[in-house]
Amino acid sequence: MPVSDSVDRGPGAASETAGTEDEGAEPTDGLPINELFYSLQGEGTLAGVPSVFVRTSGCNLRCWFCDSYHTSWEPTHAWLDLEDILAEIESHDADHVVLTGGEPLLHEESVGLLEALDDRGYHTTVETNGTIYRDAPIDLASVSPKLASSTPTPDRDPTGEGEWEERHERDRIDTDSLARLVEDYEFQLKFVVTDDGDMPEILDLLADLRDAADGPVRDDDVLLMPEGATRERLAETRTRVAELAMEYGFRYTPRLHVDLWNDAPET
Numbered sequence: 001m002p003v004s005d006s007v008d009r010g011p012g013a014a015s016e017t018a019g020t021e022d023e024g025a026e027p028t029d030g031l032p033i034n035e036l037f038y039s040l041q042g043e044g045t046l047a048g049v050p051s052v053f054v055r056t057s058g059c060n061l062r063c064w065f066c067d068s069y070h071t072s073w074e075p076t077h078a079w080l081d082l083e084d085i086l087a088e089i090e091s092h093d094a095d096h097v098v099l100t101g102g103e104p105l106l107h108e109e110s111v112g113l114l115e116a117l118d119d120r121g122y123h124t125t126v127e128t129n130g131t132i133y134r135d136a137p138i139d140l141a142s143v144s145p146k147l148a149s150s151t152p153t154p155d156r157d158p159t160g161e162g163e164w165e166e167r168h169e170r171d172r173i174d175t176d177s178l179a180r181l182v183e184d185y186e187f188q189l190k191f192v193v194t195d196d197g198d199m200p201e202i203l204d205l206l207a208d209l210r211d212a213a214d215g216p217v218r219d220d221d222v223l224l225m226p227e228g229a230t231r232e233r234l235a236e237t238r239t240r241v242a243e244l245a246m247e248y249g250f251r252y253t254p255r256l257h258v259d260l261w262n263d264a265p266e267t
């Protein structure tokens with residue numbers, strides 16, 4: 001459902017600065033929704049599973065490669081009440097719901113949505129950058145910590161001259177949040193990889209996380225995902241990333257939805 005141009009914003013709808021320091025309070029009974037659609041989970045251990053996707057708007061980071069530009073660099077503001085979100089989800093014949101964004105855990109009401117979905121028996125996956133912890137009924141925390149290669153340096157910033165570089169670099173890794181997420185939930189760690197240059201940072205991050213977390217973080221919990229929002233870009237990155245997964249003993253995850261539908265919205 002294309003909601004971004006069909007729904008009024010709520011009274012305190014996420015502002016232009018959603019996720020930034022001057023973010024205002026949000027109303028408590030809804031969420032800023034960028035899109036809500038039915039598709040196949042394209043990434044990770046549940047790839048191929050029919051799922052309803054709920055994409056919130058607003059992010060506390062600005063990856064230069066973000067494939068959901070209208071939730072991060074130019075966030076949309078369509079507001080949906082919880083009951084409308086649930087009705088739309090229930091109109092699809094699916095057992096799995098994927099809450100994504102933007103950064104869905106920015107929003108306190110994501111917890112309310114996850115609780116309502118849990119009450120209704122859905123399996124919930126949350127796609128998160130791992131910088132924010134919330135206590136919620138999450139069946140799979142799909143955590144994608146952001147590497148230095150995601151930082152919007154002036155030469156890579158899609159909109160300007162690197163205004164977000166400093167803040168993105170400061171906030172992209174929060175080891176305490178990551179540790180709590182992997183301790184409390186079934187999880188996968190899904191790194192966006194471009195080339196060999198990303199691997200030392202992944203190994204360092206895993207060492208830090210294994211020190212900080214009470215539970216285990218197995219190599220099997222680590223997925224390498226090729227960077228690419230389009231088929232053309234994925235064709236440049238995926239073979240090397242697959243080889244790296246074999247070399248290091250991590251998993252590889254495709255981006256099925258990009259193979260199937262390229263960069264079409266609501267897929």
Ligand SMILES: C[S@@+](CC[C@H](N)C(=O)[O-])C[C@H]1O[C@@H](n2cnc3c(N)ncnc32)[C@H](O)[C@@H]1O
Pocket residue numbers: 059065066067068100101102103104127128129130143144190192225226227228229
């Ligand atoms: C748009 S993000 C939203 C959730 C959360 N903000 C995050 O980054 O995990 C959803 C997933 O897409 C991945 N992603 C975004 N842009 C990508 C790109 N150009 N290539 C590969 N993966 C990408 C993210 O790493 C994340 O796993």
Ligand SMILES: Nc1nc2[nH]cc(C(=O)O)c2c(=O)[nH]1
Pocket residue numbers: 039040041042043053068098100101127257267
């Ligand atoms: N089909 C499909 N699978 C996905 N898995 C994670 C996605 C996301 O954007 O979080 C995503 C997405 O955007 N589309």
Ligand code: SF4
Pocket residue numbers: 059060061062063066067068071072101102103129146
């Ligand atoms: S953290 Fe996720 S939503 Fe935010 S800019 Fe990066 S990929 Fe996009």
Ligand SMILES: [Mg+2]
Pocket residue numbers: 067068
């Ligand atoms: Mg996506």
